[in-house]
Amino acid sequence: MTAQFSRISVWTVLKWALALVVTAIALFPIWWMINVVFSLPGEPVSINPRLWPTSIPAGVEKIRLIFTETDYLHAYCISLLYALLTIAGVLLIGSLAAFEFALFEFPGRGLLFGVVMLSLMVPTAVTIIPTYLLTSQLGWLNTMRGLVVPGLASAFGLFMLVQFMRAVPKDMIEAARLDGASHVQIYWHVALPLCRNALVTLAILTFMQTWGNYMWPLIVGTKPAIYTVGQVVGLFNSPLSHQTVDMVMTANLLAAIPPLLFFLIFQRKIVEGIAMSGTKG
Amino acid sequence: MPLRRLLPHYLMIAPFMILFAVFFLYPILSGLYYSFHAWNGVTKPEYLGFANYQKIVLSRDFATAMRNLLTYVAITVPLGVLVALGLALLVDSFVGRWANFFRNAYFMPVVLPAFLAATIWRWIYAPNFGLLNMIIGWFGAQSINFLNDTGTMLYALIAVDVWVSAGFNMIIILAGLKEIPAELYEAARLDGANKRQQIVHITIPMLGPVLFFVVTYGLISAMQVFDKPWLLTGSSFTSYGGRRNALLFPVMDMMGRAFGGVRFGEAAAYGFLLTLAIVLLTAAMFGLRRLKGWA
Numbered sequence: 194m195t196a197q198f199s200r201i202s203v204w205t206v207l208k209w210a211l212a213l214v215v216t217a218i219a220l221f222p223i224w225w226m227i228n229v230v231f232s233l234p235g236e237p238v239s240i241n242p243r244l245w246p247t248s249i250p251a252g253v254e255k256i257r258l259i260f261t262e263t264d265y266l267h268a269y270c271i272s273l274l275y276a277l278l279t280i281a282g283v284l285l286i287g288s289l290a291a292f293e294f295a296l297f298e299f300p301g302r303g304l305l306f307g308v309v310m311l312s313l314m315v316p317t318a319v320t321i322i323p324t325y326l327l328t329s330q331l332g333w334l335n336t337m338r339g340l341v342v343p344g345l346a347s348a349f350g351l352f353m354l355v356q357f358m359r360a361v362p363k364d365m366i367e368a369a370r371l372d373g374a375s376h377v378q379i380y381w382h383v384a385l386p387l388c389r390n391a392l393v394t395l396a397i398l399t400f401m402q403t404w405g406n407y408m409w410p411l412i413v414g415t416k417p418a419i420y421t422v423g424q425v426v427g428l429f430n431s432p433l434s435h436q437t438v439d440m441v442m443t444a445n446l447l448a449a450i451p452p453l454l455f456f457l458i459f460q461r462k463i464v465e466g467i468a469m470s471g472t473k474g
Numbered sequence: 475m476p477l478r479r480l481l482p483h484y485l486m487i488a489p490f491m492i493l494f495a496v497f498f499l500y501p502i503l504s505g506l507y508y509s510f511h512a513w514n515g516v517t518k519p520e521y522l523g524f525a526n527y528q529k530i531v532l533s534r535d536f537a538t539a540m541r542n543l544l545t546y547v548a549i550t551v552p553l554g555v556l557v558a559l560g561l562a563l564l565v566d567s568f569v570g571r572w573a574n575f576f577r578n579a580y581f582m583p584v585v586l587p588a589f590l591a592a593t594i595w596r597w598i599y600a601p602n603f604g605l606l607n608m609i610i611g612w613f614g615a616q617s618i619n620f621l622n623d624t625g626t627m628l629y630a631l632i633a634v635d636v637w638v639s640a641g642f643n644m645i646i647i648l649a650g651l652k653e654i655p656a657e658l659y660e661a662a663r664l665d666g667a668n669k670r671q672q673i674v675h676i677t678i679p680m681l682g683p684v685l686f687f688v689v690t691y692g693l694i695s696a697m698q699v700f701d702k703p704w705l706l707t708g709s710s711f712t713s714y715g716g717r718r719n720a721l722l723f724p725v726m727d728m729m730g731r732a733f734g735g736v737r738f739g740e741a742a743a744y745g746f747l748l749t750l751a752i753v754l755l756t757a758a759m760f761g762l763r764r765l766k767g768w769a
Binding site: 208211212215216218219220222223225226229238242243285286287289290292293294297299300305309312314315316317318319320321322323324325326327329342343344345346348351376377380401404405406407408412423426427429430431432438441442445448449452453455456460463464467468469 | 480482483484486487489490491493494496497498500501502504505508515561564565567568576577578579580581582583585586587588589590591593594595596597598600602603605608637641642645646648649694697698700701704705708710724725728729732733738741742745746748749752756
């Protein structure tokens, strides 16, 4: 009995130790970034190894400097606008199409949906250059249009919304139709409210993806006026940059805040959305 | 059905389908066309036949990029999935609040944009200021320039990669774990199976389809790796790949040919070559799945 007991507690101790060590590995780089920002600039690592924040005012001052002395604030607004417009477009266009594909029969439905689902298998590597060339021919380089529009027909978004729309009861649609509701009214007043959860999840995932998109803004936006946060962070880090580590880390921290905040608020939805893409995909 | 009845359906899917056709189908077709032409984006495209493809396959950068990619994929995908599986089992062994806490903590790096993970780690790896060299210093060892030493660069990238992707795969595996019926464990326990035996004989086989998805998806994204090596090496379109091209990967090579060399036809051809490799690999994975009878 004692042997059994001690074996369990050894296992439990090891398990906790492992779990805590992994927590440290996962979180420490983020913690370290915060510490670098909130410490006096120029203090050598041997004196202050940045293991915890040592000077809040220094951090605040760095944030003030980056907003006033560089174009960071402008890039921040561009990134936010890019994300918000993409979310609005993906949700609207995707839900309109998902409503039809999930709930109605019409000639060509299977074929069209099949082609879109097939596109999920096509790697970005093959489309990015020609999509850039098209965007350039349209004269959309260095514009918000160029950033947003090519990404609006999200096959993943359609897939996800169709999964949820299928659960809308056909009876409710029939009942609404008998009450004299038009097609668009049924979409807006019946189907959309029932899919609110799916829409919120898709909005969050789209935000994460757009905020983190590095490659597309890098090639479409070549002028500083349209730089996104990702590009500015990349430039600050480039070998030719004159920025100090303090400025670079402040830029990094500010870029991390929106996704971290989103995660803390919506963690359940994010986790469910990702789990769904894996298990039902 | 009369057209009048069908029209609303087509109108509702029209915005999606038009954008899909213009920004997905057309680029693929036009890309195929460009891949057989020399084109700088300004003058008239000039037909070359398969010359672009030939030029890429014979180029030294292509060989380097493919060699790097092979090593990278062969390590990062199995390692990433193993770590994710371990994390999922670890989180699953806790209950309630702590299970949630650890799951969220391990997931946190996934939430950060990849460009951010790369830039934070670039400083962790830095020779003078960096955290890692500080820790090495405590043990009295010589400072290592992780991102400029051709012997360590690839492994430095893999570490970042696992740090970022493990949490993502963990979530998917955790969802798979939840779907395994509890009766199976119950029965195994009654038959006297211990924890380890339960994991080997129930958990892993039952996770088959989920692990297959995680590995296949991991392979496809690893083959297109771009942000992380690009930023870790501080690349630009005129100079990329890091010291001695030790962190040169196919998508970087493709982007360099397009925007550094202004050879769009060649870059388009590169995209198709890489896609061919991805399709072959995915087909092999599905073939293996059928052979082994998973799912």
